[in-house]
Amino acid sequence: MCTDLKLVVRCQDDVGQDLCCLCARPCELVTVRISLCDDDASRGYVCQECLEAGPRRAAARVRRRARETRSLVRRGRRFFPPRLRQWIPEIICDYANYLETLAGRVEKMTSWVPAKL
Numbered sequence: 001m002c003t004d005l006k007l008v009v010r011c012q013d014d015v016g017q018d019l020c021c022l023c024a025r026p027c028e029l030v031t032v033r034i035s036l037c038d039d040d041a042s043r044g045y046v047c048q049e050c051l052e053a054g055p056r057r058a059a060a061r062v063r064r065r066a067r068e069t070r071s072l073v074r075r076g077r078r079f080f081p082p083r084l085r086q087w088i089p090e091i092i093c094d095y096a097n098y099l100e101t102l103a104g105r106v107e108k109m110t111s112w113v114p115a116k117l
Contacts (some may be wrong), residue, residue, distance in 0.1 A: 005105050007046065008037045014110065020047035022106065023061040036106075043102075051112075060108035068097035 008033060016029045021036050021044025036043040037075040050058040074113055080088045 004038075005043075005109055006037050007051075008031075008035045008042075010035050010042075018045050019051055020045065021060050022046055022050045022065075022102075024065050025049070031046045055106055055112050059103040062103035062106060064100055066096045066103065069096040069099060 011032055012029075013031065015028075015031060017026055018029050018040065019025065020050045022029045025047055027045060029045060036046050046058075050061060053061065068117035069092060073092050077089065
């Protein structure tokens with residue numbers, strides 16, 4: 001997997017709301033937005049708070065999200081339908097592992113200045 005992530009400026013006509021790809025908090029999408037890209041594929045939009053935080057603190061926000069995701073297994077296991085109890089925790093843990101990997105990659109970003117697309 002490529003370790004180069006980059007921030008890219010995207011201009012779009014529509015406005016709206018989405019979840020930040022790093023912290024998963026709602027973010028307003030205005031006509032000029034910042035996208036986190038990996039090999040020219042967008043991972044999603046980055047909220048203003050994560051942008052202002054910089055790579056180290058943004059990575060910490062992703063790690064917090066990974067911990068919260070893992071806690072779903074502990075807190076929610078009894079709510080999973082019996083026939084799904086085997087594999088839902090595994091899927092949740094896989095996603096939390098993905099978030100941990102993403103946090104490590106974000107933390108290693110050398111450029112936190114968005115590039116124009």
